[in-house]
Amino acid sequence: METVIVTGALGRSGRWITDRLAEDYEVVAVDLDHPGFEVDARENLDFRAADLTNVGEVVDLVAECDPDAVVHWAAIPSPTRHAGSRVFETNVESTYNALVAAARADARIVWASSESAYGFAFAEETPLPDFLPITEDHPLRPEDPYGTAKVAGEEVSRMVARKHDASTCAIRPSWIQYPGEYNCRDIAESGDLAGGAGNCWSYVDVRDVAGLVAAALEHPVDGHEAVHAAAAETYLGRATADAVEEFWGELPDDCTLDGEESALSTAKAAELFDWVPEYSWRDAADAEVSEPTLWT
DSSP states (O other): OOOOEETTTSSSHHHHHHHHHHHTTTEEEEEEEEOTOOOOOBBTTEEEEEEETTTTHHHHHHHOOOOEEEEOOOOOOOOOSHHHHHHHHHHHHHHHHHHHHHHHHEEEEEEOOOGGGGTTTOOOOOOOOEEBBBBBSOOOOOOHHHHHHHHHHHHHHHHHHHOOOOOEEEEESSSSEEETBTTTHHHHHHHHGGGGGGGTEEEEEHHHHHHHHHHHSSOSSSSSSEEEEEEEEEESSSOOOHHHHHHHHSSEEEEEOOOOOBBBBBHHHHHHHOOOOOOOOOTTTOOOOOOOOOOO
């Protein structure tokens, strides 16, 4: 059985990814803190504590575990809860350390970029996308430290792919939602389009994110590739193009949105990995699903 290191494994979405991968891999779950020596990890799972901004710790950990793959999911997930310099430095440094160490170990890489790299989510004035639906070729124009760190991380991803002939897949998730806890629906029910315009009211279920990570590990890309993780439709329950036109007063010249279609295209993930999103807010918003249990 192959070994996979998952960083940020105890985070909100990291737990779901770790749980999903432990079905098929020996998983080394890495986070800043260890859950404790008294806990019993679930099958195929081990825990390690490491500071990913410390290059020595990262290199030591990767060398000891000798992974076949590294899923780098650790990050400060927003520019709004820490000083901008801390967000940028932590996220760029940890991504550099994790990806370089993985590439030197000849491990394939899957890691968390973000839709925030486009620059819509935290812009002072939300810009209209150049075209809709947005593909991975859309220009990246962030104005905030989080999105800018993801752009820098993708340059690191390209670098390790070139230098080490590594397989590096950057996943750009939309706003991650959890079964039974779809906060995005609060925006839909309020009717305040401004609250979700930063990603054109797109979202993704955490179980779909975990499924895409698993698919990307199973089908390594050549070099660096970036793919979206998004649900098939927006969470508004209305035509997406109508919402875009209502909020911005116009549509981009190149707009082929159909019905409630998501503003983030997942065609590339379907082509590379045969992955399509399975979950919709219509069923998942009120679903009763237990969160993953990684230890007893």
